[in-house]
Amino acid sequence: MELAENESAAVQNDQPSGLRQYLMSHLREYGLLFALIVVMIFFQVVTDGTLLKAVNVTNLLLQNSYIVIMALGMLIVIVSGNIDLSVGSVMGFIGALAAVMIVNYDVPVLLTIVACLVAGGIIGAAQGYWIAYWKIPSFIVTLAGMLVFRGLSLWLLEGQSVGPFPREFQVLATGFVPDIFPSGLGSALAGIFGARQVNVLALLAGVAAAGVIFWIGFRQRMRNRQYGIVGEPYGFFLARNFIVAAAVIFIMYKLSTFRGLPNVLITMGILTIIYAFITQSTVIGRRVYALGGNQKAAKLSGIQTERLTFLAFANMGVLAAAAGLVFAARLNTATPKAGFALELDVIAAVFIGGASMSGGVGTIIGAVVGAFLMGVLNNGMSIMGIGIDYQQMIKGLVLLAAVIFDVYNKQKQG
């Protein structure tokens, strides 16, 4: 046995050199971005430009906001080596709770929001408790949760839809950040771009975001150089950042010619940045990757694996609650059907984004891009008038293709 080990361990990989090898070893990241761009161009063409109309871009962001918000939590759950099937039901339940509190009992909106987020946290913690400390597989616990909270929503709403919400609640999902610049400036810019009206704040935010993307990229690159780390080739670095920055400015421009920055975009953007930071740059984030990568090794390295699993599910609960509030506000009503089968879209987004079923692998950015890839597919196919039957099939095949691509890539490397 001992000798056989030598057999497999003697492989020594060299750092890939050359453009082609670099591209091959980073095919996953570029592939995802590339796929998103291709899909967008495709639908832009076949829908005669409807896809990227200002109103549709705004719509696209609003439609997918709750999926993105939940994908952030789901990414952490999946990286930790678990799964959460209950998020769709929990989301629906929290929407129902908010509706009952606000519409039926006139509870103040702010208090309701806080109460709902706390309730989400408690739900997540309750499921996490069994998973983390009783070692019950997360698939089973959250499958149970899926049924329980679906039932609770029905019970809470008594099978009816409850709504509408007051305006101050609706703005959560359908509100826009008002332009702080004088409207004269907007009109002047509108003249230049040939648009009806331009929201200067949105446009400037886009330019600023693009600048920040470049700045962070450069700073990281300089640091890497300092430590002698071979980063991506300069051309790739510039091209990638340029594409991302251009896309950001383009989307923001589109938004600015409609109604400006949606509140949800701000929420989603801030949450994405926070979670990207947590997973990449904090101790707790690092430990989640260790937990999912090799639970036994993590435990023997002094990591409190149970507590970490518990926290991952509690966090998922809070994010599912946030998504539930956004969803209810967007529909302006809570229905017993809300969030039905949505957990599958969320999970699919995370896997399309490159996460591994066995844990330890995956990024926040990947999950968000994965969510938007699914979103663009949904949206584009709907505009084209493709039936829900084909839509489901195509989405399924895209998920399968993404994962096959991952496995194929890994086999080729390993």
Next chain:
Amino acid sequence: MSTLLEMRSITKTFPGVKALDRVDLKVREGEIHAICGENGAGKSTLMKVLSGVYPVGSYEGEIVYDGKPAEFRGISDSEERGIIIIHQELALVPQLSIAENIFLGNERSSRGVIDWRETNQKTEELLAKVGLLEAPTTKVDSIGVGKQQLVEIAKALSKNVRLLILDEPTAALQENDSRKLLELMLELKAQGVTCIMISHKLGEVRHVADTVTVIRDGMTVSTLDAAKGLSEDVIVHDMVGRDMTQRFPEHDRQPGEMLMEVENWNVWHPEHADRKVIRNASFNVRAGEVVGIAGLMGSGRTELAMSIFGRSYGRNISGTVKLNGRPVDVSSVYKAIMMGISYVTEDRKSLGLVLDETIRFNTTIANLEGVSSAGMLNRNEETKVAEEYREALGIRTPSVFQKTVNLSGGNQQKVVLAKWLFTAPEVLILDEPTRGIDVGAKYEIYTIINDLAARGKGVVMISSEMPELLGMCDRIYVMNEGALVGELTAAEASQERIMSLIVNEQEELSYGTR
């Protein structure tokens, strides 16, 4: 008696290692033939060649079985001719019944439909032969290891076994079960079944074997005939008698103050609540001292270390751990690390590393506090730390961003060491630190251990390789059946003395009543 099996000049190489070097083995019909040798001597490899696990063509030399040359391409070929191997780790499906296990892959059926009556009836006959009083429908996981071993033998009998190979059959068994098994082997012999038995336990070997072949470093050393009397001293000498060359770096140690003391340590098995795994173990290590723990596989060395390290093994743990004379709380891994105790696991792949992650990731994972402030990682600092250890330990890799799965065994082991060195331990417990790595890397790891001792740290080294313990340690504890049965200074220690401590102890345990 005629010769049933002859293996001639068997050579088997793995990349870089010669596991078997012109080994000869001659087994007579109807005898019990024991193969003895240290861990890693090549016993199991030889049996894998014989049973076709390593197919014909992957080794050199020839096998003559029952008068005809044997060229097995897989286990099914050898089983067809009546050669059945029972591995050390039992290959039963715990959730299935005894009958289902016995006829697994060999079901009593017609057209794919199982004939349960015949299955159960045949099983009953087989169980009667091996003396196991259990219903055929009993689930395997509800019977003990000893009985499971008997089920394996019944399974072998169902395949019309002529040559039965048992790889350390009693390693996991209690005294009573061991004795029953040995009796059964003698009974089978009377019925004409030939047995090859791999064993460390010389008492048992002397009890049942007709012939003993000793293998050392992949070569046949001697073949001893029981009829002419078996002396354990001779077997032990043949097993370990190799010259110690310059395989260990020079060291000159002056152990200082008492650093860690473990007193009256008792541990019970995590699942079998009635099994005591560690019995009243006490040991200590001084600053700047390297202390070895010798013993056979399964003697409880790993369990001892892991139970001390944050209760990572066992339950109902009792006893005290003192550091610098004061009792300390080591009830969780985190606390143990904080107290300055680190444990380098035996199995670096499944317990030591996150294989899909980089060297940098693995180097800092046990001490992220050391590269972060207020919970935020300083990744530049992390890279610097990883680079420092890469240099200090000589980890051969193009960059610290290399995934550890791509490293050789020796370099992986150095990454694991880097991880634990970065926790700044006072006491470092190393469990089989050089298993499965080549001689050059071993030397480097010994050098690292010497450096640690020179800096006043205490090192506890668990190893199955006795030359390694003798070459590295200032003191050696000998462990057997969960108890520390002896303590030897470097001057007193020799392979023979260690082996005879183990063997004598075993003798008393197994045959003391005779």
